Amino acid sequence: MKKFERFEGVVAPLDRANVDTDLIIPKQFLKSIKRTGFGVNLFDELRYLDEGQPGQDCSNRPLNPDFVLNQPRYQNAEILLTRRNFGCGSSREHAPWALEDFGFKVVIAPSFADIFYNNAFKNGLLLVRLEEDEIERLFQETEEREGYALDVDLENQRIITPRGEILEFDVDEFRKHCLLEGLDDIGITLQDDAVIRQFEQQHREQRPWLFR
Amino acid sequence: MSAKTLYDKLWDQHLVKQRDDGTALIYIDRHMLHEVTSPQAFEGLRLAKRKPWRLDANLATADHNVPTTLIERAEGNKGIKDPVSLIQVQTLDDNCLEYGITEFGINDPRQGIVHVIGPEQGATLPGMTVVCGDSHTATHGAFGALAHGIGTSEVEHVLATQCLLTQKMKNMQVRVEGELGLGVTAKDVVLAIIGKIGTAGGTGYAIEFAGSAIESLSMEGRMTVCNMAIEAGARVGMIAVDETTIDYIGNRPYAPTAEQWEAAVADWRNLVSDPDAEFDKIVTLDADEIEPQVSWGTSPEMVTGISGQVPDPEAALDETIKRSHVRALEYMGLQPNQKITDIQLDKVFIGSCTNSRIEDLREAAKVAKGKKVASNIQLAMVVPGSGLVKRQAEEEGLDKIFIEAGFEWREPGCSMCLAMNADKLGAGEHCASTSNRNFEGRQGYGGRTHLVSPAMAAAAAIAGHFVDVRSLPANDANHAQEA
Ligand code: SF4
Numbered sequence: 001m002k003k004f005e006r007f008e009g010v011v012a013p014l015d016r017a018n019v020d021t022d023l024i025i026p027k028q029f030l031k032s033i034k035r036t037g038f039g040v041n042l043f044d045e046l047r048y049l050d051e052g053q054p055g056q057d058c059s060n061r062p063l064n065p066d067f068v069l070n071q072p073r074y075q076n077a078e079i080l081l082t083r084r085n086f087g088c089g090s091s092r093e094h095a096p097w098a099l100e101d102f103g104f105k106v107v108i109a110p111s112f113a114d115i116f117y118n119n120a121f122k123n124g125l126l127l128v129r130l131e132e133d134e135i136e137r138l139f140q141e142t143e144e145r146e147g148y149a150l151d152v153d154l155e156n157q158r159i160i161t162p163r164g165e166i167l168e169f170d171v172d173e174f175r176k177h178c179l180l181e182g183l184d185d186i187g188i189t190l191q192d193d194a195v196i197r198q199f200e201q202q203h204r205e206q207r208p209w210l211f212r
Numbered sequence: 213m214s215a216k217t218l219y220d221k222l223w224d225q226h227l228v229k230q231r232d233d234g235t236a237l238i239y240i241d242r243h244m245l246h247e248v249t250s251p252q253a254f255e256g257l258r259l260a261k262r263k264p265w266r267l268d269a270n271l272a273t274a275d276h277n278v279p280t281t282l283i284e285r286a287e288g289n290k291g292i293k294d295p296v297s298l299i300q301v302q303t304l305d306d307n308c309l310e311y312g313i314t315e316f317g318i319n320d321p322r323q324g325i326v327h328v329i330g331p332e333q334g335a336t337l338p339g340m341t342v343v344c345g346d347s348h349t350a351t352h353g354a355f356g357a358l359a360h361g362i363g364t365s366e367v368e369h370v371l372a373t374q375c376l377l378t379q380k381m382k383n384m385q386v387r388v389e390g391e392l393g394l395g396v397t398a399k400d401v402v403l404a405i406i407g408k409i410g411t412a413g414g415t416g417y418a419i420e421f422a423g424s425a426i427e428s429l430s431m432e433g434r435m436t437v438c439n440m441a442i443e444a445g446a447r448v449g450m451i452a453v454d455e456t457t458i459d460y461i462g463n464r465p466y467a468p469t470a471e472q473w474e475a476a477v478a479d480w481r482n483l484v485s486d487p488d489a490e491f492d493k494i495v496t497l498d499a500d501e502i503e504p505q506v507s508w509g510t511s512p513e514m515v516t517g518i519s520g521q522v523p524d525p526e527a528a529l530d531e532t533i534k535r536s537h538v539r540a541l542e543y544m545g546l547q548p549n550q551k552i553t554d555i556q557l558d559k560v561f562i563g564s565c566t567n568s569r570i571e572d573l574r575e576a577a578k579v580a581k582g583k584k585v586a587s588n589i590q591l592a593m594v595v596p597g598s599g600l601v602k603r604q605a606e607e608e609g610l611d612k613i614f615i616e617a618g619f620e621w622r623e624p625g626c627s628m629c630l631a632m633n634a635d636k637l638g639a640g641e642h643c644a645s646t647s648n649r650n651f652e653g654r655q656g657y658g659g660r661t662h663l664v665s666p667a668m669a670a671a672a673a674i675a676g677h678f679v680d681v682r683s684l685p686a687n688d689a690n691h692a693q694e695a
Contacts, residue, residue, distance in 0.1 A: 001260065031296050033251035033252065033255075033299055033300055033303050034251070034252065034255055035252045035255050035256060035259070036255070036259070093365070122365075184260070185365070185369055185377065186260070186262070186368065186369050186372045186373060187260075189237060189369065189372075189373045189375060189377060190372070190373060192228075192229055192237065193373075195228060195229055196228055196237070196239070196265075196373065196374065196375055199228045199239055200239065200266075200374065203225075203226075203239060207339065207476070207479065208468075208472060209337065209467075209468035209472045209473075209475070209476045210241045210337065210339070210340055211241075211268065211269075212268060212466060212468075
């Protein structure tokens, strides 16, 4: 996992509550054997006018001009601003995979579904919870100004708006540490690699027949 | 030192690190891989630029969606018609080649269902921790091993670190005491256990199966019992080591030899629960009360003896049970109080990681010998669990018995157990199946699965409906449980 560094990114507003994982990445795409490449099918039903199929070339599909991510001003967005209970529904890890593959590094909302919250951090995606009124303000400011970007500073747990307003947020210490250090579950276990090696050596001496 | 259960011993022997948050790292000795749950794990490794920790701990094979007809198999991977299935199988081949992991490819004689080939190769040994991205991994616990089913992200974790991040479970013992009646098999025992404790009865526990009836089972029978621990809610099922275990392992390709064999056997003899070990829960069944079982519903706990009948939802103990029974009967197209022996069948499937080993095929063949599959049965198929099981069965002439009786004799794989390949039930069709799950749609959309033993499945194929295998004339079924 890549280390999460402070950055300034363009915000895309998705003005909708209870966005479920089916909407984030519809189930026909789960058959894939990959964990990358889901970006073109992120929000597939909202983004395109036809029904998407796995493995299809999406460059010629009819786009829904009303969908926010199809507007030129949000093309390079790295921050998704949305409403409450984002990521509800099935537990698929494909949801954070799709968001990241599209280019999002952060999702900001008043609240997130539990399993999605876990899965997102495990995959290096930062989720930021802000108050409803703060979210409301961000929506307004994003609409008003093209290229509206936020400065995300995880180290100090704050977001800085172009006007210089500072919005502080809470995040679990351990999750923050993992993101900043670029540690996934495996990375955390591998911090103990000396302990594992020592155990393995002893185990091999005691029961050599298990190693073949 | 205080008394320990078998599970406690296996846990302690593999505990690498206990963390403060209650989770623990345990060392994994054997990792079995198949094509469905491994591709994203390998991709994860690649993206993170990691390598497998210890190559020789891994053993791979394609089983879930390989075709089972000889014509398709003759073409190798190209015989796989479904593009998604093909990609999965091809990807496993590519990954194993790239990383140097041993794989039994589609037409290797050693290919087969992961839970059949591990023990068959001696790759599953007593005292091991065994994991696989498949919920029926508990099968390997029959050898006094600690075997867990795991998910895709855990597959990646095990590949990269040789450890599983997990939490210790509680101890449960299921004792089956006494002698099993003639015609009553391991499958009937485990179905009866699930019928008694329910599909959530083992949740949070590691189950040790014990008692004189369990001890009397062959290794094949013990694997059948442990295989279905997950249907009783437990991720882990196991049986203590004894002579039967040790005899089975001798001379298998991955088994230790020479002095190592002696040392290993001495070590394995300790893989039993101490006499005064304490269990958090103990359940006891009386072996002579168990009759051949048939599931009538859409959950493995919806099961009864062959002399029984479909329950009347009106008689259910509470509203929730009543509703689930009503729903199950509707899906299964059965009437309340209908006799089990009156259930007419359309298809018969003998196979799966529960019942596709040589002994299972022998039991079924004994019943089928010299008989004909009933005219209302559209398809009766026998799918051996591995290429080696198939070869052995052919050496014993079992294939001829099945073919002459009107069964199809197939190539090894999971097949109609989960219908990922072309072998499926049609909507509304009733199937006597030796597999482990009777969920709605499991064997095909709208398909109706009845779980039974191999002998009961063969008897049902001949009769066209369920019959009590114990009522058949002497030479056929009476010795079905031996062999
Ligand atoms: S035979 Fe069935 S239960 Fe067993 S591994 Fe294959 S699909 Fe799973």
